[in-house]
Amino acid sequence: xxxxxxxxxxxxxxxxxxxxxxxxxxxxxxxxxxxxxxxxxxxxxxxxxxxxxxxxxxxxxxxxxxxxxxxxxxxxxxxxxxxxxxxxxxxxxxxxxxxxxxxxxxxxxxxxxxxxxxxxxxxxxxxxxxxxxxxxxxxxxxxxxxxxxxxxxxxxxxxxxxxxxxxxxxxxxxxxxxxxxxxxxxxxxxxxxxxxxxxxxxxxxxxxxxxxxxxxxxxxxxxxxxxxxxxxxxxxxxxxxxxxxxxxxxxxxxxxxxxxxxxxxxxxxxxxxxxxxxxxxxxxxxxxxxxxx
Amino acid sequence: xxxxxxxxxxxxxxxxxxxxxxxxxxxxxxxxxxxxxxxxxxxxxxxxxxxxxxxxxxxxxxxxxxxxxxxxxxxxxxxxxxxxxxxxxxxxxxxxxxxxxxxxxxxxxxxxxxxxxxxxxxxxxxxxxxxxxxxxxxxxxxxxxxxxxxxxxxxxxxxxxxxxxxxxxxxxxxxxxxxxxxxxxxxxxxxxxxxxxxxxxxxxxxxxxxxxxxxxxxxxxxxxxxxxxxxxxxxxxxxxxxxxxxxxxxxxxxxxxxxxxxxxxxxxxxxxxxxxxxxxxxxxxxxxxxxxxxxxxxxxx
Amino acid sequence: xxxxxxxxxxxxxxxxxxxxxxxxxxxxxxxxxxxxxxxxxxxxxxxxxxxxxxxxxxxxxxxxxxxxxxxxxxxxxxxxxxxxxxxxxxxxxxxxxxxxxxxxxxxxxxxxxxxxxxxxxxxxxxxxxxxxxxxxxxxxxxxxxxxxxxxxxxxxxxxxxxxxxxxxxxxxxxxxxxxxxxxxxxxxxxxxxxxxxxxxxxxxxxxxxxxxxxxxxxxxxxxxxxxxxxxxxxxxxxxxxxxxxxxxxxxxxxxxxxxxxxxxxxxxxxxxxxxxxxxxxxxxxxxxxxxxxxxxxxxxxxxxxxxxxxx
Numbered sequence: 001x002x003x004x005x006x007x008x009x010x011x012x013x014x015x016x017x018x019x020x021x022x023x024x025x026x027x028x029x030x031x032x033x034x035x036x037x038x039x040x041x042x043x044x045x046x047x048x049x050x051x052x053x054x055x056x057x058x059x060x061x062x063x064x065x066x067x068x069x070x071x072x073x074x075x076x077x078x079x080x081x082x083x084x085x086x087x088x089x090x091x092x093x094x095x096x097x098x099x100x101x102x103x104x105x106x107x108x109x110x111x112x113x114x115x116x117x118x119x120x121x122x123x124x125x126x127x128x129x130x131x132x133x134x135x136x137x138x139x140x141x142x143x144x145x146x147x148x149x150x151x152x153x154x155x156x157x158x159x160x161x162x163x164x165x166x167x168x169x170x171x172x173x174x175x176x177x178x179x180x181x182x183x184x185x186x187x188x189x190x191x192x193x194x195x196x197x198x199x200x201x202x203x204x205x206x207x208x209x210x211x212x213x214x215x216x217x218x219x220x221x222x223x224x225x226x227x228x229x230x231x232x233x234x235x236x237x238x239x240x241x242x243x244x245x246x247x248x249x250x251x252x253x254x255x256x257x258x259x260x261x262x263x264x265x266x267x268x269x270x271x272x273x274x275x276x277x278x279x280x281x282x283x284x285x286x287x288x289x290x291x292x293x
Numbered sequence: 294x295x296x297x298x299x300x301x302x303x304x305x306x307x308x309x310x311x312x313x314x315x316x317x318x319x320x321x322x323x324x325x326x327x328x329x330x331x332x333x334x335x336x337x338x339x340x341x342x343x344x345x346x347x348x349x350x351x352x353x354x355x356x357x358x359x360x361x362x363x364x365x366x367x368x369x370x371x372x373x374x375x376x377x378x379x380x381x382x383x384x385x386x387x388x389x390x391x392x393x394x395x396x397x398x399x400x401x402x403x404x405x406x407x408x409x410x411x412x413x414x415x416x417x418x419x420x421x422x423x424x425x426x427x428x429x430x431x432x433x434x435x436x437x438x439x440x441x442x443x444x445x446x447x448x449x450x451x452x453x454x455x456x457x458x459x460x461x462x463x464x465x466x467x468x469x470x471x472x473x474x475x476x477x478x479x480x481x482x483x484x485x486x487x488x489x490x491x492x493x494x495x496x497x498x499x500x501x502x503x504x505x506x507x508x509x510x511x512x513x514x515x516x517x518x519x520x521x522x523x524x525x526x527x528x529x530x531x532x533x534x535x536x537x538x539x540x541x542x543x544x545x546x547x548x549x550x551x552x553x554x555x556x557x558x559x560x561x562x563x564x565x566x567x568x569x570x571x572x573x574x575x576x577x578x579x580x581x582x583x584x585x586x587x588x589x590x591x592x593x594x
Numbered sequence: 595x596x597x598x599x600x601x602x603x604x605x606x607x608x609x610x611x612x613x614x615x616x617x618x619x620x621x622x623x624x625x626x627x628x629x630x631x632x633x634x635x636x637x638x639x640x641x642x643x644x645x646x647x648x649x650x651x652x653x654x655x656x657x658x659x660x661x662x663x664x665x666x667x668x669x670x671x672x673x674x675x676x677x678x679x680x681x682x683x684x685x686x687x688x689x690x691x692x693x694x695x696x697x698x699x700x701x702x703x704x705x706x707x708x709x710x711x712x713x714x715x716x717x718x719x720x721x722x723x724x725x726x727x728x729x730x731x732x733x734x735x736x737x738x739x740x741x742x743x744x745x746x747x748x749x750x751x752x753x754x755x756x757x758x759x760x761x762x763x764x765x766x767x768x769x770x771x772x773x774x775x776x777x778x779x780x781x782x783x784x785x786x787x788x789x790x791x792x793x794x795x796x797x798x799x800x801x802x803x804x805x806x807x808x809x810x811x812x813x814x815x816x817x818x819x820x821x822x823x824x825x826x827x828x829x830x831x832x833x834x835x836x837x838x839x840x841x842x843x844x845x846x847x848x849x850x851x852x853x854x855x856x857x858x859x860x861x862x863x864x865x866x867x868x869x870x871x872x873x874x875x876x877x878x879x880x881x882x883x884x885x886x887x888x889x890x891x892x893x894x895x896x897x898x899x900x901x902x903x904x905x
Contacts, residue, residue, distance in 0.1 A: 014593070058394045060594040078398045082300045086394035092386040094314065096321040108310040109395040111300055153391060163394075342665065348695060351664075358661040365654060451828045452791035456753070494599065513653040516621065542610035546617050548630065551654040555629045558657065558693040566623055573613070573620060580609040584602040591598035 002072040004161045004192035005034035005057065009066035012052050012216075026052040028216040029066070034209075036071075036160070039183065039193040041207035043200060045279055049216040050196035051089065054165055057194070058086055070161055082111065085154030089166040091146060095139035099130055099149050102138060103156055110157030117156070124152040127185075129178065144175030151182060162186060164195040168202060180206055200275055214279045300396050307397055311405020312412060319375055319413045332421050335363035336428060349436045350460040353429060354557060357470070360425040361553045364418055364474060368481035369509065371414055376488040377501035379406045380589075389594060400586050407489050407582060414481045422474045426466040433465040463559065472567050473556035479574035480550035484509055486581035487545060493588040508544060515540055516548040545581075549573055631692060642685055651689060660690040667703070676708040680737055687741065694752045697745025701758055705738025705766050715878065735766045756782035757792055764799065773803035790827055793817065794837060801840045802886070811844040818856055835866040839890040860895070867891045876903055 012027040027049040034040040042050050055061045057068045059075045073080035093102050100121060107117035125131045128148035138146065147167065154162055167183070168176035176199075183206045186193050197203050203210060204224065211221040220227065238245070253261045338359065346352055383389035383406075392402060437458060444454050488505040495501040519537050549570055552562060624630045643651060643659070651659055667682030683700035690696060712730040742759050749755055760778035763771040779796035783789045794817055800810035818841060820826050838858055845855045870888060879885055892902050 055390075055594070058390075060390060060393055062591075062593070078302075078396050079300050081394060081396040084394060086391060088387050088390045088394075090387070091391060093388055093391065094318060094386075096318055097314075101317075105310060105314055106391065106395060109307055109392060109397050111304070111307075111396060150391070154394075157395070346664075346668065348699065351695060351699075354657075354693075354695075355661050355665075358658045362655060362658040455827060456786075490602075510653070516617075517652050520621070538614075541614050542607055546613075547653075549617060549620055549624075552629065553654055554657040554690070555692065558690060560628055560692070562627060562629065566620075566627065569620055569623070573616065576609070576613065580605060584605045587598050587602040587605065591596060 001036060003033040004036050004038065004071060005032070005040070005194055006069045006072075007032050007053065007057065007066070008068070010053065010056060010063055010068055011065040012049075012056060012061065013064045026216055027056070030213070030216065030218050031066075032211055032218060032221060034161075034192055034194050036192055037187065037190045039187055039195070039206055039208045041203035041210040042194060042196040042213055043198060043203055043210060043275060044196075044213035045198065048213045048279075050213055051165055052216075053213070054086075054163055054194070054196060058084060058163060082157070083160045085156070085159035085162045087147070087150045087154045087162070087164045087167055089169055090143075091150040093138050093146070093149065093153070096137060098135050098137050099125065099141075099152075100134045102149060103152060106153045107156045112157055120156055120158075121152070124155055127155075128152045128182065144171045144178075147171050147175065147179060148182075151179065159191070161192045161194070164193065166197055167195060168197065168199055176202065212275060212278045219278050303398070303401065308401050308405045308408065311392075311397075311402060312408035315379065315406050315409020316412045319410060329367075329417060329420075332360075332363040332367055332417075333424075335359050336421075336424060340428065340432070349440065349457055350464050352436065353433060353461070353464040356425070356429055356432065357557045360421065361473065361477070361557065364421050364477050365480075365553065367421070368414055368418060368477050369484060371417075372410070372481040372485040373488050373502055373505045373509070375410050375413065376407070376485045377492050377495075377505060378498050379410060379489065380492050381495075381498045381501075384594065393594070399590050403489065403493075403582065403586055403589055407485060411482050411485055414485070415478055418474060418478050418481075422471065426470070429466050433461055437461050469556045469561045472562050472564075473553045475567075476550045476552040476570065479571060480547060483545060483547070483550070483574050483577040483581070486578045486585070490581045490585040490588075493585045493592065509547060511540070512544040512547040513551070515544050516546050545577055628692070642681070656689050657693075660686045660693065660696065663689065664696065664699075671703060671707065674711050676704075676711060676734065679703050679708065683741070687744070691745075691748045694745060694749040694755055697741055697749070698752075698754045698758050701738040701741035701745070701755075701762070703738075704741060705735045705762055708734035708737070709766070738762065738766070751781060751785050753782050753785035753789070753792075756785065757795070760792070760795055760799070772799045773806070775799040776803050776806070788827075790817075794834065798836055798840050801844055807844055807847055811841065811848055811850075814841045814844065815856055835863075835870055835891065836884075836887045838863065838866070839887045839894065842894050843890045863891060863895060867895055867897075871903070874903065 008031050010027055010030045011025065014024045014026055016022045016024050030049070030053060032040075042053065044050050052061070056063050057070065057075050059078070059081065062076065068075040070080045071083050073083070094105070097105065103121035103124065104114075104117055107120065108114075112120065125134055128151055130145060130148055130152070133141070133145065138149065141149065151164075151167070154164075164183070167179050171179065180202055183193060183195070187206075187208075195203070195207070207224055209221070209223050210227055211218050213219070236249075250261055253259050336356075336359070340356070342355060342359075346355065380389070383392070389402075393399065440454050440458050440461065444451055444458070448454065484505065487508055488501060491504050491508075492498075492501040495504065519541065522533075522537070552570075556562065621630065647659060663682050663686045667679050667686060670676075670678035670682060680703075683696070683703060687696045687700055709731045712727050712734055714727065739762060742755060742762060745755050746752065746759065756778045760775040760782065763775040763778065776796050776799035779792040779799060782792035783796060786792075793813070797810050797813035797817060800806045801814065803810070814837060817826075818837060821837075841856055842858065844850075867888075870891070874884065874888060876885065888903055891897075
C-alpha cells in the first residue's frame with residue numbers, strides 16, 4: 001500500500017540574503033513515512049525544520065535534494081495536492097469573507113462543484129462547531145475560531161492526508177481540546193495526519209507515531225509506546241498518594257542497592273523529558289542549522 | 294471514503310473563482326469607493342464648470358476631457374497600487390499557503406489574481422463610461438434644444454447657429470469615444486501585468502509601486518523623445534543609438550494606447566487600427582504574465 | 595540571479611525585439627490617421643507647464659491640460675487681463691493645435707475682445723496706458739491675426755478659421771483686403787455643404803475686389819433669387835441689407851440695363867435703412883462694408899444731403 005507521506009533523503013538549503021551568499025541548511029537528509037490512517041507528530045524546537053519539511057511536502061518550496069510524495073504523487077506536481085488539506089500556523093484567511101464564503105472559495109479551488117460544497121460546508125461547520133458564525137466575516141473571528149475554520153477549509157475536498165502546522169498555537173485550552181478531539185476523529189475516519197507541534201502533551205495524546213526533529217535532522221522516530229517505554233525504568237502510577245506514603249516509598253528505594261528514584265510527579269511529561277534529552281545534547285552554537293558558505 | 298475532487302491541469306473555473314475572490318476583496322476595500330467618488334466629483338464639476346465657456350460645443354469637450362482624465366487617473370493608479378499588493382498581501386497573511394496547498398497551479402493563481410484586479414478596472418471604467426455617455430447625451434440634447442429654439446424663434450445669425458448645431462451633433466457619445474475608453478482600459482491592463490511582474494521579485498510593495506510608476510512614466514515619454522531625436526538629429530552616434538535601443542527594449546511603449554487626446558478633438562480611429570492596438574496590448578499582457586509566472590513558479594514561499 | 599529570472603529577462607528581451615518593429619509601424623499608422631501629432635514642449639512652454647505638466651502633456655493628458663488652461667484663460671478674460679489671456683491661449687493652442695476651435699477663440703479674444711478693451715469701447719474701466727491705447731489695440735489685432743495664421747497652418751481648410759480670417763481682413767485690417775477676404779470665404783465654402791454664410795460674404799467681398807465685379811454680381815444675384823424663392827436659411831425680413839445694396843451698386847457699376855436688373859422693392863430698402871441708421875456711428879464703426887452699405891443705401895433712396903451720415 002502506498003504510504004500517505006513518503007519523504008526520501010530530503011535536504012533543503014536556503015540562501016540567506018547577505019553579501020557573502022551564505023547558505024543555511026534547514027533540513028538535511030531527512031526520511032520518513034506516514035502510513036495511511038496514521039497520525040504522525042513531528043516535534044522539534046523553533047527553527048528545527050518542521051515547517052520547511054511541511055512546505056516541501058505541500059510543494060510551496062522545492063527540495064534541494066531528495067523527494068517527497070503524497071500517496072505516491074510527487075509533491076512538486078500540483079495534482080498531489082488533491083489529497084492534501086493544509087492548516088498553516090496562525091492561519092489568516094480573507095477577512096472580508098464569511099465562513100461560508102471561505103469554504104466555498106477553498107472548495108472551488110479544491111475542484112468541488114457548488115452543490116457538493118454546500119453540503120460539505122454544512123457538515124464541516126457542524127463538525128468544527130461554527131454553525132452559529134457561518135454568515136459572519138472572518139475579521140470578527142477569534143484565534144480559536146480561525147483555527148477551526150482553517151481545519152474545515154483543509155478538509156473541504158475530503159483529503160486523505162491532513163497537514164497541520166502547530167494547530168493549537170495561540171489557542172486557549174478549551175479551543176485546543178476541541179482541536180484535539182477533531183484530530184482524534186480523523187483517525188476514526190481513516191484520514192492520515194501529519195502534524196507539527198512543540199506542545200508535546202498534545203502530540204503524546206493524539207499521535208500514533210512521533211519523529212523528533214532537531215537542526216534539520218530526524219533524531220528519533222518510532223511508535224509512541226516504543227519511544228516512551230524505557231527498558232531499565234519502571235513507572236509506578238499511584239492514586240491519592242499521601243506525602244507520607246511517597247516518603248516511605250522513597251525510603252524503601254533508598255534501601256535497595258541497585259534501584260534509584262529518578263523522579264516523582266505527573267507521568268504525562270515523559271515525552272517532554274525525552275524531547276529535552278534529544279534536543280539539549282548538542283552544542284548550542286549550531287542551533288538553527290549548519291552553515292556552509 | 295472517496296475524494297470528491299476532480300483535478301484538471303488547467304481549470305478556467307478555478308481561475309474564475311480566484312478572480313471573483315480578488316474582485317470581492319477589492320470591492321470590499323474602501324479605497325475603491327474613494328476612487329469612484331473621485332470620478333463622480335470630476336463628472337459633477339464638469340457639469341458645473343460649463344458656464345465658463347462661450348462655445349456650446351466646447352462644453353461637451355470639457356466634459357469629455359474631465360471624464361477621461363478621471364478614468365485615466367483611476368485606471369493608472371488602481372492598476373499599479375491594487376496589483377502591486379495582490380501577492381505581497383497574500384504572502385504576508387499566509388493566505389497564499391492555503392491557496393497553493395489546494396490543487397491550484399501557480400499560473401492559475403497569478404492569472405486569477407490579475408483578472409480579478411482587471412475586472413475591477415474594466416467594470417468601473419464601464420460604469421464611468423456609461424455615466425459619461427448618459428451625461429454627455431443629456432447635455433448634448435439640452436444644448437441642441439436650446440439652439441433649435443433660438444433658430445425657431447428667428448434669432449439673428451441663423452447660419453451660425455446651424456454650424457453650432459452641426460458641431461453639437463458631432464460631439465455626442467460616439468464609438469470613437471468608446472475606443473478611447475477601451476484604450477485607457479487596455480493601458481491599465483498592460484500596466485497591471487507589468488506591475489504584477491515587478492511584484493513577483495520585488496522586496497516590498499512600495500518598491501513595486503515606485504518601479505511600476507517609473508516604467509509607466511518612461512514608457513509613455515520615451516517613444517515621443519526617441520521620435521523627436523530621430524527627427525531632429527539625422528546622424529546620432531552609434532552609442533546613442535544603442536542606448537535608445539536598450540531603452541526601447543526594456544520599457545513598454547505606452548504611447549500606443551494614447552488615443553484620448555486625439556479622439557476628444559474629434560478624430561476617428563479606423564477599427565482595423567484599433568484592433569492592432571488591442572492585439573499589441575494583449576501581447577504585452579500575455580508576455581508580462583508569462584515572465585511573472587517564470588519568476589513566481591520558482592519562488593520559495 | 596536565479597535561472598527563472600534569466601528566463602523572464604530573456605522572454606522580455608525577445609518580446610522587445612519582436613514588438614519594436616511592429617510598434618514603429620503602428621506609430622506610423624497612427625500618424626497617417628493624424629493621431630499623435632504631438633510636439634515636445636519647447637523652452638517657454640515647458641516653463642509655463644512646469645516639469646510635471648510637460649510630462650503630463652506627453653502622457654495622454656494634453657487635451658485635459660488644454661481644457662484647464664482655457665478655463666484659466668477665460669478667468670483672465672473675465673478680469674480683462676489680456677496679457678494673461680494671450681499667454682494662456684498660446685499654451686492651449688500649442689497643447690492641442692489639432693483643436694481648431696482653440697485657434698479661433700484665441701484670435702477672437704485678441705482681435706476683438708482685447709482690441710475693444712484697449713480702445714475703451716465697452717468698459718468704464720480706465721485703461722491705465724491711456725497714451726498707448728491705439729498701440730495696444732493694434733498689437734492685439736496683430737496677435738489675433740497671428741493666431742489665425744498659425745491655426746490655418748494646422749487646419750488649412752477649416753470653416754470657422756477661414757471665416758474668422760475673412761472677417762479679420764475686412765473688419766480689422768487697414769486698409770481692408772476685400773480680395774483676400776473673398777478668397778478666405780471661398781475656402782470656407784468648400785468646408786461645408788450649404789455654406790450660405792461664406793457664400794454670401796464671398797460674393798459681397800468679391801464685389802469690392804477690383805476686376806471681379808461681374809463674377810460677384812452673378813453670385814449675388816443667385817443668392818438673391820434663392821432668397822426670394824424662400825429657399826434660404828434666414829427669413830426674408832432679415833435679409834442682409836448689404837446683399838441688395840451691393841447688387842444695386844454692381845448694377846450701376848456694370849451699367850446693367852434697367853430691364854435686366856434684379857427687381858428690388860424700394861419699400862424694403864427704406865425699412866432696411868431705417869433699421870440700420872440709428873445703430874451706426876461713423877466714429878466707432880470698423881466695418882468698411884457696413885459704411886459702404888449705408889452710403890449706397892443713401893444714394894439709392896436719394897436721402898437729402900442734410901440727413902445723410904457724415905463720414
